[in-house]
Amino acid sequence: MSEQFEPVIICFTCNWCSYRAADLAGTARMHYAPNVRLVRLMCSGRLDPTFIMKALSGGADGVLITGCHPGECHYIEQNYKAQSRWLLLRRVLKGLGIAPERVKLTWTSASEGTKLTKDINSFVEEIRDQGPLAWHKNLQQEKQEKSQHNPQQTPVEVTA
Amino acid sequence: MSKPKFAMYWSGSCGGCEIAVINIHEKILDVDANFDIAFWPVAMDAKVKDVEALEDEEILLCLWNGSIRNEENEHMAHLMRKKSKLLVSFGSCATEGCVPGLGNLFPVAELIDTAYTTLTTDNPDNIRPQTVTQVPEGEITIPAMKDRVHTLAQIVDVDYFMPGCPPESHQIAAVIDLVIEVLQGKAELPPKGAVIGAGHSTVCEECPRQRNLKAIKAFRRIQDVAPLDPELCILEQGVPCNGPATRSGCKARCPSVGAQCIGCYGPAEGVVDYGARLITAFASVIDSRDPEEIEQILDGIPDPTGQFYRFNLADSLFQAGAPAFKKNEV
Numbered sequence: 001m002s003e004q005f006e007p008v009i010i011c012f013t014c015n016w017c018s019y020r021a022a023d024l025a026g027t028a029r030m031h032y033a034p035n036v037r038l039v040r041l042m043c044s045g046r047l048d049p050t051f052i053m054k055a056l057s058g059g060a061d062g063v064l065i066t067g068c069h070p071g072e073c074h075y076i077e078q079n080y081k082a083q084s085r086w087l088l089l090r091r092v093l094k095g096l097g098i099a100p101e102r103v104k105l106t107w108t109s110a111s112e113g114t115k116l117t118k119d120i121n122s123f124v125e126e127i128r129d130q131g132p133l134a135w136h137k138n139l140q141q142e143k144q145e146k147s148q149h150n151p152q153q154t155p156v157e158v159t160a
Numbered sequence: 161m162s163k164p165k166f167a168m169y170w171s172g173s174c175g176g177c178e179i180a181v182i183n184i185h186e187k188i189l190d191v192d193a194n195f196d197i198a199f200w201p202v203a204m205d206a207k208v209k210d211v212e213a214l215e216d217e218e219i220l221l222c223l224w225n226g227s228i229r230n231e232e233n234e235h236m237a238h239l240m241r242k243k244s245k246l247l248v249s250f251g252s253c254a255t256e257g258c259v260p261g262l263g264n265l266f267p268v269a270e271l272i273d274t275a276y277t278t279l280t281t282d283n284p285d286n287i288r289p290q291t292v293t294q295v296p297e298g299e300i301t302i303p304a305m306k307d308r309v310h311t312l313a314q315i316v317d318v319d320y321f322m323p324g325c326p327p328e329s330h331q332i333a334a335v336i337d338l339v340i341e342v343l344q345g346k347a348e349l350p351p352k353g354a355v356i357g358a359g360h361s362t363v364c365e366e367c368p369r370q371r372n373l374k375a376i377k378a379f380r381r382i383q384d385v386a387p388l389d390p391e392l393c394i395l396e397q398g399v400p401c402n403g404p405a406t407r408s409g410c411k412a413r414c415p416s417v418g419a420q421c422i423g424c425y426g427p428a429e430g431v432v433d434y435g436a437r438l439i440t441a442f443a444s445v446i447d448s449r450d451p452e453e454i455e456q457i458l459d460g461i462p463d464p465t466g467q468f469y470r471f472n473l474a475d476s477l478f479q480a481g482a483p484a485f486k487k488n489e490v
Binding site (some may be wrong): 048049052053056057070077081083085087089090091092094095096097098134135138139 | 433
């Protein structure tokens with residue numbers, strides 16, 4: 001190994017807590033690993049498992065979900081929905097041969113800038129230990145092989 | 161005047177789609193009256209070389225059923241695409257990979273091992289299929305398995321998609337009627353890439369059962385719930401039912417007679433990943449906030465990956481399980 005593996009991580013943040021925590025981390029000049037790309041959602045309950053699957057199949061090595069602490073959801077109980085989905089999603093990922101640890105859920109309130117940076121940094125290290133998820137590469141490779149011998153066709157018209 | 165040509169071909173599938181087409185009863189006479197059957201290995205004798213002899217796009221309508229499991233399937237897919245004007249991905253195998261697609265959870269070598277070394281298989285010499293075999297008369301070949309199952313659209317350009325395992329006969333009849341009307345100039349074809357012969361909503365929409373707020377404390381298998389309430393939503397009774405994410409068009413056949421929807425009509429309109437949508441649907445009805453209790457409830461779904469991707473794995477965002485990407489090491 002010549003270079004250190006730099007994982008790509010997508011982090012879904014809640015508009016009301018963890019995104020504010022990231023804001024706070026920024027204004028307070030706290031540092032966190034640059035491997036993470038934040039995506040702001042209105043609520044962790046908005047998190048469709050499709051987003052996570054799209055991220056993982058599209059090149060991400062890990063996904064971090066952050067939401068308000070239990071009992072503090074802006075929309076009353078949607079973070080609990082996120083929790084159930086995450087637990088079920090982990091089982092499905094395991095069945096597909098993807099380590100469930102690649103998707104993590106943490107609770108962060110708007111004042112917890114320090115906790116968020118700590119969570120992000122430790123998650124980046126965990127994924128670094130896991131190594132790259134080669135999904136995207138495998139799919140891309142196949143796509144290229146396909147396009148080589150299969151030019152796109154134009155729509156057809158049928159007449160009697 | 162010669163009639164336009166019709167073809168139907170199967171690849172990696174069970175043959176149920178062919179039966180479903182035959183099952184349109186007297187409508188099959190309309191097919192015969194309006195089309196010249198160029199190639200349909202199940203129903204009539206024609207050879208691949210007959211198809212190769214045709215002009216490009218000489219076949220007007222080709223219904224293709226079956227997944228792309230081996231090299232022959234792939235070769236035929238390219239051939240039928242070249243010779244057909246309208247190529248329809250017919251049935252769940254062609255459209256989504258269906259049950260053959262679940263093979264994508266394992267490397268091919270493991271699939272072959274399982275098939276040739278189970279208790280009920282009498283194979284003392286541990287023989288495996290070979291792609292090339294020498295016999296006194298010369299060399300014979302059988303097509304090699306591909307690393308994983310693909311849908312038809314992942315291999316060639318497809319004009320229309322017709323979901324269902326198999327598509328319902330009334331839907332097939334409606335599609336054949338449509339094509340005949342188009343030929344007579346009485347109707348127009350839907351835009352390329354459209355899903356035909358199916359509804360635009362979910363199975364729940366067609367389901368006659370009563371739906372209330374769902375709050376589930378345990379998932380159970382249908383045989384463990386006795387008796388199942390005949391009026392009430394099946395998912396509400398704790399039995400995993402794939403209706404919330406499955407495309408309508410079957411008139412909710414299974415739930416109407418007391419069986420859960422297993423999702424054979426594939427993802428409903430607008431669903432990107434069928435399994436992901438079902439994760440949302442199932443997780444959201446769990447009546448608990450305690451992670452430990454939720455885990456216990458989820459234990460009631462013994463094989464979530466199989467439950468959510470029984471028909472759809474090859475066409476999902478992941479397309480396959482991790483082991484399938486390992487190269488074929490038979």
